[in-house]
Amino acid sequence: MEYEKAHEVWINSHMKRRSGERKGRLERGHQHGEELFVRYVWWPVVGSFAQLHPEYEVADWRGRSYFADFAWITGDLRLIIEIKGYGPHVRDMDRKRYCHELNRDTFLQAMGYRIISFAYDDVADRPELCITLLRMVMSRYHSIGESDGLASxxxxxxxxxxxxxxxxxxxxxxxxxxxxxxxxxxxxxxxxxxxxxxxxxxxxxxxxxxxxxxxxxxxxxxxx
Missing domain, CATH: 1.10.10.10 (Winged helix-like DNA-binding domain superfamily/Winged helix DNA-binding domain)
Structure with a gap:
C-alpha cells in the first residue's frame, strides 16, 4: 500500500475508535511535525503503521493525562516517540514546566516505557539522520525471524x-x-x-x- 492511502486508513481507524478528548487530541494534535515524521522517517524504516498509535494517552506521575506524539506497542515493548520543537520545549519553557517534563519522562521509564525524542528541525531538514537513529533504536528490540527470506x-x-x-x-x-x-x-x-x-x-x-x-x-x- 502506498504511503498516502496507508496514512489515511491509519488515522481514520484511530478516529473511529476514539471519542471525547482522545479523539479531539488526534484531530488537533497530528499536525505538521508529526506528519513529517511518519512520512519521511517512520514509513521509510518500517513501511507500515501497524501497532503505531498517534496521540497516545498515558497518565503521568500525578495521575493526569498526557498525550505522547506516538507510541509503538508490540509484545512487551512500549516505545514512546516525541517530536520536539525548539520553541515550546526549550525557548518558551519555564522552570516548572521543565521539571514536569523531566519527572514525566522518568516516571514513564519506571512504568516500563522507552522514550525517544527527535528535534522538529531534524525531522524537517535532516530526516536521513532521524532514519539512522530510529533504525539503531529499533534494532535493539527486534530479532530477525526465519521466515523473512534470510536463509541462514x-x-x-x-x-x-x-x-x-x-x-x-x-x-x-x-x-x-x-x-x-x-x-x-x-x-x-x-x-x-x-x-x-x-x-x-x-x-x-x-x-x-x-x-x-x-x-x-x-x-x-x-x-x-
Missing amino acids: RDEREAMRLAYQMAQPLRPKDIETHLCLGHRTAVRLLQELCTKGYLTPIHSGNGVRVTKYGLGGKPMGEMIW
Whole structure:
C-alpha cells in the first residue's frame, strides 16, 4: 500500500475508535511535525503503521493525562516517540514546566516505557539522520525471524549488524563479527544485495564495491 492511502486508513481507524478528548487530541494534535515524521522517517524504516498509535494517552506521575506524539506497542515493548520543537520545549519553557517534563519522562521509564525524542528541525531538514537513529533504536528490540527470506544465521546476524551500525558495512566488519574469511564475507554481502536488503556502494572511481548500505526493503517486510 502506498504511503498516502496507508496514512489515511491509519488515522481514520484511530478516529473511529476514539471519542471525547482522545479523539479531539488526534484531530488537533497530528499536525505538521508529526506528519513529517511518519512520512519521511517512520514509513521509510518500517513501511507500515501497524501497532503505531498517534496521540497516545498515558497518565503521568500525578495521575493526569498526557498525550505522547506516538507510541509503538508490540509484545512487551512500549516505545514512546516525541517530536520536539525548539520553541515550546526549550525557548518558551519555564522552570516548572521543565521539571514536569523531566519527572514525566522518568516516571514513564519506571512504568516500563522507552522514550525517544527527535528535534522538529531534524525531522524537517535532516530526516536521513532521524532514519539512522530510529533504525539503531529499533534494532535493539527486534530479532530477525526465519521466515523473512534470510536463509541462514549469518545472513540474519549480518542484517542485525547493519541496523546497529551508524555507517555502511565493510567486508571486514562481517569478517570480524562472524569470524568469516574475506571471500565468504563478500559472498554473504552480495547475496544480501541480491535479496534487496543491502545495496553496494562503489569506490570513488566507481569500479570496486567497498561498502554496503541498507537497501530499499523496509523493516516491515521482515519478521522482527
